[in-house]
Amino acid sequence: MVETILQATARVLSERGLAGTNTNAVAEIAGVSVGSVYQYFPNKDALINALHERHVLQMETLILDSLDQLAGKTLLEAVECMIEAVHEAHLLEPALHRALESGDLLCDPNEDDDGYRAVMVAVRQLFEVHRAVITVPDLDLAVWSVMKIVEIMVHSAVLSPPPNFTQCQLRCAIVDAVMGYLVYPSSVPPHHAPPRTASELIEVKM
Amino acid sequence: MVETILQATARVLSERGLAGTNTNAVAEIAGVSVGSVYQYFPNKDALINALHERHVLQMETLILDSLDQLAGKTLLEAVECMIEAVHEAHLLEPALHRALESGDLLCDPNEDDDGYRAVMVAVRQLFEVHRAVITVPDLDLAVWSVMKIVEIMVHSAVLSPPPNFTQCQLRCAIVDAVMGYLVYPSSVPPHHAPPRTASELIEVKM
Amino acid sequence: MVETILQATARVLSERGLAGTNTNAVAEIAGVSVGSVYQYFPNKDALINALHERHVLQMETLILDSLDQLAGKTLLEAVECMIEAVHEAHLLEPALHRALESGDLLCDPNEDDDGYRAVMVAVRQLFEVHRAVITVPDLDLAVWSVMKIVEIMVHSAVLSPPPNFTQCQLRCAIVDAVMGYLVYPSSVPPHHAPPRTASELIEVKM
Amino acid sequence: MVETILQATARVLSERGLAGTNTNAVAEIAGVSVGSVYQYFPNKDALINALHERHVLQMETLILDSLDQLAGKTLLEAVECMIEAVHEAHLLEPALHRALESGDLLCDPNEDDDGYRAVMVAVRQLFEVHRAVITVPDLDLAVWSVMKIVEIMVHSAVLSPPPNFTQCQLRCAIVDAVMGYLVYPSSVPPHHAPPRTASELIEVKM
DNA sequence: CATGAATGAGACTTCATTCAT
DNA sequence: CATGAATGAAGTCTCATTCAT
Structure with a gap:
């Protein structure tokens, strides 16, 4: 029922x-x-919220599952896996996503959303493992930025993709954006580490 | 009236x-x-739409103005200018933004939104000028990605910023994300350009 | 059940x-x-009515019981007993009373309410015993008036008592009101019995 | 409208x-x-309340008007006037009264009902003028009792009159009840004044 | 007989829209 | 052109009652 x-x-x-x-x-x-x-x-809102919660839970479960399987991977591989998971999760019911999450992107999700926080923690742990190759000085900031980037790009790729691109190409663009951000010589003061060379990007396995 | x-x-x-x-x-x-x-x-929707349109127009004017003044700047400087413009534009009336744009982020803006297209064109022109230092093989894809990243990150920075960060720091993070993406050795097939070295990141002036 | x-x-x-x-x-x-x-x-009304009926029955039983024990008492003593009985009966569950009887006071209770009629009959019998000291020419009218007075004053004393008075004082006021009415030189035409003197108010025992 | x-x-x-x-x-x-x-x-309750308020106001105006014209009258005459006013006021729209006031009789009217309080004050002033012939020791108590008696008896007389009595007879009964109460040798402690004789009931003019 | 999930008529209230002044 | 009272479709929610298990 x-x-x-x-x-x-x-x-x-x-x-x-x-x-x-x-x-x-x-x-x-x-x-x-x-x-x-x-x-x-009890009321209409509860109905919508229940669906929303269940939906968010599905998302988070998928993402957390993928994040659990990243041991022994490079950051790039890990990011690819994570984004693949999120991307596929969102391909399931695009129209429902649009309706349920259209208001979420601009709302403060930090209040008491345990699932969201769990994802943040997992992402942070991933970044800590690969701390050496990440140029962003503050990991909390990195987590926030990456989650926002992935959120919006995956949503947009699924719900309003630009013409003439495949989902595969868009997914690669997301990976690039995330990786570029993480390993780019950050401008955030006060860390002015010199630009990384290509060789430095070849990480050691976890 | x-x-x-x-x-x-x-x-x-x-x-x-x-x-x-x-x-x-x-x-x-x-x-x-x-x-x-x-x-x-004629009706309520028209009222909201008119406000929305005017609002979007304001945004776009501000952005286009800033994009007009990028001659002679490096890509980094240009990106910084652009993001500064967008950021400041959104700091004006955050609550109004949330109300007006909450639904927009997930909608297809390509239909008949001339302003949005104008911004895309301007950004594309900017990127063409700096084509040499941009690693993303497809500029259309780059424009789409960068606009999405800037959109969401600026909105989030203004409307639901993560705790313990200043707007300044968040703005730097946005710049990093965009620059990282643009100059990161892209993974998008079929362009497998070799990773850039640090020296290559030093751009020539326009 | x-x-x-x-x-x-x-x-x-x-x-x-x-x-x-x-x-x-x-x-x-x-x-x-x-x-x-x-x-x-069979339905909600029947449920309420059953409770109501039972409640009224309880009241009436208590009142009739007290009226049965009035032999050998003066009218004043009898009235005091009766009012005490009614008063105590209503002190049992004031809130329930309010809910059940709020509509009753203004309704015609004569239709088919045997209990109410039984009380009336008992009160009338009491008055007949003391006919000599009662100045009200028509006993039916006296019964109706006294019952109304007792009803409302007991209810009000219990459910919305005036500030600064004890239940005991209020009960005395009820007795006074009833006795005053019963022995007051009535103005109801056509019986213009001469005003009673104080000596006449000293009743003989039943 | x-x-x-x-x-x-x-x-x-x-x-x-x-x-x-x-x-x-x-x-x-x-x-x-x-x-x-x-x-x-603003809502259904406000609608009912507005009608209720207007209705109560009408009542109170009528009653207060009659109380204003009692100078130079005996207590009996004053009480007769007052009861006549209340009685006639309630004869106007009996069915409406039943609906509007059925719940009121058992509710505490002392909260912030200015009109009700105004009536109480007026009645008290009347009683003070005739203090000498009123046996009830506490005037506040007398006011409360008389108002309750008049309320219920008038309502009952109008809405569920006992069979075989005219409104005129019932009105006289109300007067008797009130007068009897007011001049009856009260049992309320500690005033045990001896019963009044008929001669004492002949008051001096105001 | 007991159960309680399911029903759906109907009550309250909102608000986009119209139109006579 | 401005006004704003009037409209009524539509939406939210309640609760007396039924009936299959």
């Missing part, structure tokens, strides 16, 4: 967007009565 | 968000009757 | 008032399913 | 009772749309 309702919500959300979603429509699509929706969700 | 209405709309939008904005409230804040709103705007 | 349900109803009614009482809440408080409520009560 | 809505509310309230009154019905009876109801009243 809860499942039916959530799926109907997802469908309505995908088809009509957040503003066009209402409890009657959800109930109708679900083939149940409005009352049943309110039997399981 | 139109001006009054739009300003009231901006204020309501800033204070109550998109969902909390309604035509009666706008009219009241504007000190005007609802009828007058409908004299100049 | 029926008992459990009625007690739950009483509790919900006391805590949430008539408007806030619904069958689901009653069932939940009773620790019973809604279905069971409908097994024993 | 406000008038139309309030009249419709009064009608619906009279015909269907408080529970059966809903905004749609009010709008329909008023021949206006629901929106118009909400243009003037």
